[in-house]
Structure formats: structure tokens, C-alpha cells
Amino acid sequence: MEHEIKHHLTDDVLMGYAAGTLPEAFNLMVATHVSLCDTCRARAESFDALGGEVMAQTPGNDVAMDTDSFAATMSLIAGGAPDEIRMPRDAGSILPGPLQDYVGGGVDAVKWRSVGMGVKQAILPTSRDASARLLFxxxxxxxxxxxHKGTEMTMVLQGAFQDEDDYFARGDVEIADSDLHHTPVADIHEDCICLAVTDAPLEFQGLLPKIAQRFARI
Structure with missing residues (x-):
């Protein structure tokens, strides 16, 4: 039975995605979530449409075009899209399409690295203004x-976890800021795999986590 997604992205995040103002890591989070969540996908599309209408109605956006602009555009369309090398997507993977593009395949393609106590991570290549990682x-x-010193978004891809805030299962996103101090615990019934994005280092209390933080780049 498919889990009903109960924890969604905020309108501010979805509007930032539509406007193109989010860091790459947060764009990846939004693209991954909306690929599973009909509710947030519909809201994101409405913000896209709203942004287009605002641009169309804003004075000063009228730009003179060359007389052959239409013909040149149609010629480019007729020529087809440029060749693009992309890894085939695994429809049966727990990783949604946007994540598979970053990983280069499904879960089997993830290059996990141990961070201790059975927990593993794989840092994904994104711009330096925020980080994205898969957590096992x-x-x-x-x-x-x-x-948290900044914002951390965590989306469940497999299993579930619970903390002081709530219970999060596949597709759910927890948005944490400086007001939330928590200890996420994976559900006992299945290993938990998450996508986590942050725009600032986490704040650990214990000595060992602080030491490990330097090497794990969390």
C-alpha cells in the first residue's frame, strides 16, 4: 500500500524553485519530492504559471525582435534537441528520477561511505552554497x-524515521531550522534511506559526533 504523504514542502520553497532562486541542492530536493507528491507538484506548476503571467504583465518586458526570429526558432525546433548522454532510469528503484540522474542509477549505484554506527552517506555533487547527501x-x-545553524530538509525514500517533531515515511519531508533540536530514529521495521540537504553545518552536542563531523562534512 502506497504511503500517503503528510509532510510537504512550504509555499516559500516551491516559489523559490519556480523563481530559480534556490541553491542546487534544494532544487534537487524539490524536484525529487514533486516527482512523488501530486499535491506539491500541482502547487509548483501553479507558481510557474503565476510567474509567467507576472512577467507578461510587467511593463518593460516588451523586447524588439528581429524579423527572422520566428523562422530561426522554427528551424532550431525542426533540427531537434542536441544529443544528450543520460543514464537510463530504473523504474523500480526507490530513487526517483531526479536522484537517479545525480547518482548515475539506482540504489546499487550509490557510492556509500561509512560514518560510524552502521550509518552510511553519499555526498552528491552540487553547488557549494548548499550540500546534498543520501543517508542510510x-x-x-x-x-x-x-x-541546526541554517535549514535542513530531509526526505524519506525508504523506511521511516521518528523524532521529537513527528513520524516521517516515504515521500515525507521534514524541514528543520534553528528552532528544532532533535534525535531522528529509524523505524525498527526497515532500514531508512533519506535525501538530506543543508545550507549550514549541523550543531552536534557530543564530542564524538563533533569529531566525526569534520570527516563526514555534515
């Missing part, structure tokens, strides 16, 4: 207690 948390295991 064994069933029943807990992430270290931590707070």
Missing part, C-alpha cells in the same frame, strides 16, 4: 542529537 540509517538506529 539501519533499522532502529538513531542519528546523533543535533540542532
Amino acid at each position: 540509517i539501519p533499522a532502529g538506529a538513531a542519528m546523533p542529537d543535533h540542532g
